[in-house]
Amino acid sequence: MKFLVEKVAKNGGRVGMLSCLRSQPDQSHQTPMTLLATQGGSAPHLTQDALHLVAPKDIPLSVPGQHFVDHIKTLQAFEKGVANFASLKTHGVCVTLQDASKKTPSGYNYKDGVSTWSTGGRNFISPEKYIELVEAMCPDWYEALNDADTEVGSSKKRVQKSTIHSTYFLDECIDHHGKSKDLNGTSLFSPLLGGYSLRERKNWAEAVKEKAVEGFSLLGLHTNGPDTATLLPPVDLVEASLNPIPKDKPVQAFGAWNPLAVLSLVECGIDIFDSSFPHIITEKKGALIFPNKIESDSSLKHQTKKLRVAEEDESVCSAENEQKDAVSDGKCIEKIRFDICLEDKSNFSVQTPILEDCTCYTCSSFSRSYIHHLVNVNELLGPVLLMIHNLHHWLEFFKSIREAIRTDRLSELKNRIATASPQYCKD
Numbered sequence: 479m480k481f482l483v484e485k486v487a488k489n490g491g492r493v494g495m496l497s498c499l500r501s502q503p504d505q506s507h508q509t510p511m512t513l514l515a516t517q518g519g520s521a522p523h524l525t526q527d528a529l530h531l532v533a534p535k536d537i538p539l540s541v542p543g544q545h546f547v548d549h550i551k552t553l554q555a556f557e558k559g560v561a562n563f564a565s566l567k568t569h570g571v572c573v574t575l576q577d578a579s580k581k582t583p584s585g586y587n588y589k590d591g592v593s594t595w596s597t598g599g600r601n602f603i604s605p606e607k608y609i610e611l612v613e614a615m616c617p618d619w620y621e622a623l624n625d626a627d628t629e630v631g632s633s634k635k636r637v638q639k640s641t642i643h644s645t646y647f648l649d650e651c652i653d654h655h656g657k658s659k660d661l662n663g664t665s666l667f668s669p670l671l672g673g674y675s676l677r678e679r680k681n682w683a684e685a686v687k688e689k690a691v692e693g694f695s696l697l698g699l700h701t702n703g704p705d706t707a708t709l710l711p712p713v714d715l716v717e718a719s720l721n722p723i724p725k726d727k728p729v730q731a732f733g734a735w736n737p738l739a740v741l742s743l744v745e746c747g748i749d750i751f752d753s754s755f756p757h758i759i760t761e762k763k764g765a766l767i768f769p770n771k772i773e774s775d776s777s778l779k780h781q782t783k784k785l786r787v788a789e790e791d792e793s794v795c796s797a798e799n800e801q802k803d804a805v806s807d808g809k810c811i812e813k814i815r816f817d818i819c820l821e822d823k824s825n826f827s828v829q830t831p832i833l834e835d836c837t838c839y840t841c842s843s844f845s846r847s848y849i850h851h852l853v854n855v856n857e858l859l860g861p862v863l864l865m866i867h868n869l870h871h872w873l874e875f876f877k878s879i880r881e882a883i884r885t886d887r888l889s890e891l892k893n894r895i896a897t898a899s900p901q902y903c904k905d
Contacts (some may be wrong), residue, residue: 479619479665479692481509481728481749490745491883496728499570499618501561505536505849509728509749510883512876513572514869515579515757519564522579522757523865526565531839538570538618540732542577543611544594547601550614559616570774572750573612573620574695575603578732579754587625589643605650613658617694619665621730622651626697628673630851638671640698641682645669652690666694667730670719673698679715683722694723696731696748704758706734716746732806734758737768737816737875741892744879750878756868760861763853764817765832766868769898771873771890772882814896820864825850838870839863843860 480498489494497506499661514521514529516539521529540561546553556563561571576582576594586593591604603871608623628636641763648668657665667689672679686694696719700706711731730750731743740751759766818832831841832849840849840863852860882888 479728480629481726484739485884487883487888488886489889490747491732491879491888492747492749493880493883494749496749499538500616500665501559501567501618502536502570505570507538507570508545510744510876510879511750512860512872513515513538513540513732513750514569515540515732515753516542517577517579518545519560519566521853521865521869522570523760523861524869528862528866529566533873535568535894538572539566540572540574540578541615541617543575543603543620544577544596544601544609546615547594547607547611548596548598549796550607550611558616560618571615571617572616572730573617575608575621575623575769576626576702578702578706578752579704579706579734579757582627582701584627584701587627587640587643588637589646592623592625592643592647605647605654606646609651609654609658609661611665615659616660617664619667619813621667621695621697622669622691623647624669624671624695624697626669626671627701628671628698629701629829630674634675637675637678640673640837641671641678643828645685645866646668648686648689656690656731659760667691667693667695669695669697670723670729671698672719674712674715676715676718678681679718680722680791682874683719691727693730694718700733702733704734704762707736707755707758709735710739711735711742711746713742713746716743716748720747729901736814737770737895738814738892740875741879741888741895744883745888745892753869753872756865756872759817760864760868761819762819762845763821763860763864764819764868765849765864766817766871767833768816768871769894770871771878772885816895817868820846820849820860821853824851825863827860833871836867836871838867840867840870 481496483494485493494509495506496509515539518542561567561569594601605623612620625640628640652797655661668686668689672682699824728749732752734754774807825846828846833841849863882891
C-alpha cells in the first residue's frame with residue numbers, strides 16, 4: 479500500500495491518494511473516501527448488479543471479521559479470499575474486527591482475546607486465531623486485534639484495561655504478520671485507543687507511532703451501532719490521537735458517523751470512512767436528504783425553497799432519527815436530522831422523487847408514494863431502492879468533500895449542512 483498526501487486545506491482536511499493495494503496494484507483511490515460497508519461480505523440489500531448501478535466496481539469493501547469467524551475452514555479451502563467468495567473480486571478489502579453497524583456488547587474482552595458475535599453466537603478470538611482468520615480472508619489491509627470497548631462514560635479502569643490488552647494484541651499481530659507468507663502484500667493498521675481520556679490517547683499514540691504498521695484506525699470513541707449516528711467526535715481527543723503519529727500514513731475511522739461528524743473528522747485529518755450511516759438510515763426506512771454538494775448562492779436558495787416543503791411534512795425524520803445531545807469540545811449538538819422517513823403516511827400520495835435533483839436510479843424512476851407503499855407492505859424492493867439512493871447520496875457527499883478541500887471550502891460545506899438540515903424537519 480502507498481499513500482500520498484496531495485493537498486492540505488487551510489482550515490483542515492487533506493486530499494490524498496491510496497494506491498498499490500494487494501488486489502488492485504494498478505488502481506488508485508482518492509481520499510477522503512468511504513469504503514462500502516458489508517454484511518457477510520455483501521452490500522446490504524443489494525445484489526452485485528444493483529450495487530454496480532450506484533457504486534464503482536473497484537470501491538474497496540469494509541468486511542467485519544466477526545461475520546467469518548465460523549467459516550475460517552471454508553475460506554481456507556476456497557483459497558481465493560473473501561472478495562472472490564462474495565463474487566466481488568474487483569473490489570479491494572479492508573478487514574475490521576467488529577461490525578460498525580451493529581452495537582458491540584460490552585464486558586466480554588479479556589487479556590488473551592476479544593469476543594465477537596455471529597449468527598452462531600459469541601466467539602472468542604485470540605491473536606493467533608485472528609491472524610488465521612485474516613490470512614483466510616486475504617484482505618488488502620486490516621486493523622490489528624484490539625479491545626476498543628470504551629465509550630462516553632467508560633471508567634478509568636476500563637480504559638486502562640483496553641490499552642493494556644490492545645498493546646499485547648498489537649505486538650502479537652505485528653509479530654505474526656511479519657512471519658506470515660499469506661499476508662505478504664497486506665498492510666496492517668494499528669488502533670488508536672484511549673477512550674475519552676486525553677492522557678491515555680496521547681500516551682497510546684506516542685507508544686504506537688514507531689510501530690511497524692502502514693496506517694491507523696481511530697477506535698474507542700463508540701461501541702458501534704446506530705448510537706454512533708448521534709455523536710459528534712470530541713476534537714481534542716481525536717487530535718491527541720493524530721498529532722503524534724506520522725502524517726504520511728492513512729488514518730481510518732469507521733462507524734455510523736453522521737455527515738457533520740464526518741466533516742469534523744476530515745478536518746482533523748481522517749482519510750477513510752465506511753458506509754455504515756446510509757445502511758442504518760435504510761434499516762430505519764429512511765432516505766438521506768441532507769445537502770451533499772457545494773453550490774452557488776442562487777442554487778442553494780433554489781434547493782432550499784424546494785425542500786422547505788418538508789417543514790410541513792410529518793414524515794421528515796422519525797423520532798428515532800433525532801440527533802441526541804452529544805459532547806464535542808464541551809458543547810452540545812443541536813437536534814439535527816439528515817433524512818426523511820418513507821414509512822410515514824404523509825408520503826401516501828406524494829408523486830415526486832425523494833430528491834428532485836438526485837440522479838440515482840431510485841429518484842430517476844420512482845416516487846415517494848411508491849416507495850412508501852413498498853416499505854409499508856414489507857416488499858423486498860423497498861430497502862433495495864432506499865439503499866441505492868442512500869449509498870449514492872453518501873458517495874456524492876465524499877466527492878464534494880474532496881472538492882471542498884481542494885478549493886478550501888470545507889467549512890462552507892459543513893455550515894451548509896448544519897444550517898440547512900433543520901429545514902427538513904418539524905421541531
